[in-house]
Amino acid sequence: MLSSSHMIWSVIDGLLCVIIIFGNTLTILAIRLSRRLRNVKSNHFVLSLAISDFLVGLTLPYHLSFYIVDELNLVKVACVSRFVLISFACSASIYNLIAIAGDRYISIVHPLKYTRYMSKKVVYVIIVIGWMTALGISSIPTWWNCFDFADECEMDTVLPRYYTVAVLTPMLFVSWITMFVLYWRIWREASTHAQRLRDNSLYNDVPSDWKSVQVVLMVLGCFSICWLPYLIVACTRSFDWSSKASPVTYKAMFSLAMANSGMNPIIYAWKNTNFRKAFERLLHFESPDRNCFNSSLKNYLKKQQELMKIESGGSQETDSAGIKTISDNYCFETEERAQITAV
Template sequence: MESPEYGWFNHSNGNGISPRTNGANELKDNLMDITTAATVGQQRISAGLLLWLIINAIIFVFILAGNALTIVAVRTCRNLRSVISNLFILSLAISDFIVGVALPYHVVFYMGSGLDLGRLRGFCLFRFFLFICACCVSILTLISIAVDRYIAVIYALHYRRYMTRRVAYMIITLNWCVGALVAMIPIFWNKWSAAQGCEFDEVLLPWYVAGVITPGFVIIWICMLVFYWRIMREASKQAQRLRQSVVYNTHSSHSMLHPDWKSVQIVVFIMGCFTICWLPYFSVAIAQLFRMCRSNSMIYKIAFSLAMANSALNPIIYSWKNAGFRRAFAQTLCCKSASCCRIDADLELHLPSDSVKQRIDSNSSNGYAANAETKPNEKLSTQCQVAQ
């Protein structure tokens, strides 16, 4: 009687390979398939990480270039420095420039060498301080600019009394102090001892994200929406009054209506960019509290890149759309004298101000005053060789 082993071994295929050998080969093939699938998955993850790094590198270049150009333009152009509103734009450019400087430091924690860097408590907490402080000051400066433009429109005749240079410096100092204070909270209260890695959801306390950071963003977003909505309404009312007026000629009324239409455009642009850039990030931050998303996931990385993109868009929104800044940018890039960077205070705000009303009064008393002023402006723009 044949043994079971001998009987099984005797049942072979035509090539002389037993079923037991076939089973071993199939198991080996399955293991190879699993290994290949894991390797492909790692390659896909590496490709996704590489794409994310390229996107952040592009954002990094735009942040540094745009904000550095804005800082140099304000510091080198005397007429830009003389406008109080540009002090807020200068503070915004400095805070956004720090965001750009902090971006590589944040990204390196997702690289191979950054994994070892995240085990050091000081480097990890400094990552949160630098990122939170710069972003907080940037957002607070945005609401300060909204308040400044609100006063310039709603209380145009009293703008010089309410918004002095001293008041502007006090507001800017307060923004930086609040930003530093908010960023210092994770240094003293954190979950570093129980954290498995240097990630936002691992180190930051839930009450800090849900009770400080997120409510602060919601309040600032609502205030900006209210202020710019009131600004747009007031600009529309002033435009209607100018249309119905019979005192001013067609050319002067058209020049006055142009900044009002630009105010509507810039309100939509400001709120749209601010919402698209920051709302996904804070939505992900809330999802992290409920363990629906992690800081090392691709969803968080995409939301983080959108938030960083706001610092690259701010120079375009608040500086490039201004004719005076464009002249100063041209002078900076062409290495020419800064005496050519003349600025119009009305265009600087893109909104009607008290200087607009003074120009209207001067036009009504002397119809040729405006024409006398436009000629040197035309020569000046020709000298600068900047397209209006």
């Protein structure tokens, strides 16, 4: 029989699971089904982040089962796997956030060197290194744990104190410092660039790079709000300051940390126009690429028609009319294929 407190946390974690899986599934589908998003190299990091966050969502039902089935708390393999799986997903998510920050830093601070530094091969290598690092960190509890001396299957009782203090805490702290420094440099570079353009009276609006800066700053803010409280509480409990960090506080901060995996899709949907359009089409059960090629071809044909009018002065009206006919009649008759309709 579930206690009232376990019932509350089951409901909270259940809602988080639905939000995280739903949001990151949309992100994964948007990138995989949209040519425009898929062909952007930096979106490979976003895809990797969405996959890691999706895994965070998948681990929550397993995490929930320990509140529902008491027998699981007595099985060592099941208990240790609880923290291995969630540590793996969270470590990969945090690493991907750092990779995105580094990618944005190079593209904004060193734009002319970006294509040379961030080739597709380099992007894939960075992603693989991140997942391997997360696997290495999360596998430590399989051979270093305190299950035999724990009275319950909770992180602060099963995982050794020094694993929390010497591994998890430094990882989170270094990750936060790294992202803060990178985003601060991005902010300064974007501000300097915008001020230079305004001084030269080239543009009246803020450059488009500023939108990317806003996205990464929002990611940093969400990361700080979600993970720093958990970091403080985890350290507090590791040093046996139980009076300052009750179990309820610990579980609340844990849920807040997991919520970070559900915020990233919201950030991209809200601040990135291409992602927002792809999400809207997916929610309407439409392909993100629907009419994309059609619109591009029609725009191209219209430009060719205008050029022909200018160059020929009306002498090639037949060719121009032919192009107009193709432009007007080229359309997608279904979502799966494109056909040229008969004139």
